[in-house]
Amino acid sequence: MATLTATPQQLTRANLQIAAFGNADNFIEPAFPGQVLNPYAFLVDISERVHTREMAITNVLAAAGIGMWSYSVYSKKFHLCPVASGFLGMKGSSTFGLGVLMQKLVQWNQKHVLDTAKTACRTQQEFETELHINTADGCYGRWLKITGRLYCSDGLAMKMMGTMTDITAAKQEELRKNDLMAFLNHELRTPLSTIKLYIQNTARVARMENNKPLEDKMLKADQQTVSMTQLINNFLTLSQVQDSKLSLxxxxxxxxxxxxxxxxxxxxxxxxxxxxxxxxxxxxxxxxxxxxxxxxxxxxxxxxxxxxxxxxxxxxxxxxxxxxxxxxxxxxxxxxxxxxxxxxxxxxxxxxxxxxxxxxxxxxxxxxxxxxxxxxxxxxxxxxxxxxxxxxxxxxx
CATH class of the missing domain: 3.30.565.10 (Histidine kinase-like ATPase, C-terminal domain)
Incomplete structure (x- = not known):
């Protein structure tokens, strides 16, 4: 095994560069401090036992419909197991660069995915986000949930690994529910506004005619329309909160x-x-x-x-x-x-x-x-x- 000589300050600077994502076409070229006898010595030295264990885990997850993915900092390539490849419309295990992944994503989803991964690299924390995949058929496309984190060896960033799950059915149900809530919100507000207007006009006439009993009843009815409007607002907001999409x-x-x-x-x-x-x-x-x-x-x-x-x-x-x-x-x-x-x-x-x-x-x-x-x-x-x-x-x- 080749050795690396570097000061702690150099390692820190190198890690920041290694962990930072570049643009959609390429990543920042990692700069290795110290004397490197063999650049491939930085690749993870996986023993046969570790490799066998990883394969066993991948097979168990595959049986549950969960795919595995990894990204090598040095080769700048993604590797997907057959299940994960299938989610992206590929066959068998596949290896490709970041540009290919970006082409698979719906355009509005690209920046969010990159920003989430960058933050995870800088903080060395786990992340979870959604991928919206372009597909030739279906108006919704395909939705995937992806989790992962950055793994380091001897203080150096080595690779990112995680899981991939198809959540298309759940996402389509969520979108249908949102459409229903938006429809109800619009269709209920319109008649409520009309009812409220008639009630207020009736209360005004009752006041002019000094009809106190009728005015009091209209005011109570008006309170109920306000309560109903507030209830609609609350349930619409609840739907947005549940979907983590509370828009401001x-x-x-x-x-x-x-x-x-x-x-x-x-x-x-x-x-x-x-x-x-x-x-x-x-x-x-x-x-x-x-x-x-x-x-x-x-x-x-x-x-x-x-x-x-x-x-x-x-x-x-x-x-x-x-x-x-x-x-x-x-x-x-x-x-x-x-x-x-x-x-x-x-x-x-x-x-x-x-x-x-x-x-x-x-x-x-x-x-x-x-x-x-x-x-x-x-x-x-x-x-x-x-x-x-x-x-x-x-x-x-």
């Missing part, structure tokens, strides 16, 4: 104005409730306006739901430590310390002896957390049992 339509806006607008809407929606607004100045953030409205409405609905009619709900907006913070305070039942940890978990609903008539799916706070965290922010609650709660979210400015 970000823009620059005054967060204080958003809080003022939501407070005004809540005053109309809950005329028998008292709301208080505390906003000091303009607070500009870059975020998804509609998604943050959804979060704040979730907070206010909970405050109204779990506090008495005569109590005050206070909405505030300010800055703390260079971050924007929005709070909703109520004087309701409060939350026990042990229950506070569960509040923002999916489908969690805190049991309360007086909450028998309270409706809900336990999604509002969970989705609020997902939305705020997708903005790089944080959600939380401060509560004293029996004395009320303060729900808040922070956002970077």
């Amino acid at each position: 339509q970000q823009s620059r806006f005054n967060l204080a104005e958003l809080v003022e607008q939501v407070t005004a809407d809540m005053m109309v929606l809950y005329p028998d409730r008292k709301f208080k607004l505390k906003v000091s100045k303009a607070i500009w953030v870059t975020a998804d306006y509609d998604k943050l409205v959804q979060v704040l409405v979730n907070y206010v609905n909970n405050a109204v739901k779990f506090s008495s009619v005569k109590s005050v709900v206070t909405l505030s907006c300010g800055t703390v430590d260079g971050e924007a913070i929005v709070t909703v305070q109520d004087k309701g039942r409060g939350i026990k310390p042990a229950d506070q940890k569960l509040l923002f978990c999916r489908y969690s609903r805190i049991h309360h002896e007086n909450a028998a008539g309270t409706k809900g799916y336990g999604l509002g706070l969970y989705l609020s957390r997902e939305i705020v965290e997708s903005h790089g922010g944080e959600v939380g609650v401060n509560s004293e049992y029996g004395k009320g709660s303060v729900f808040y979210f922070r956002l970077p400015m």
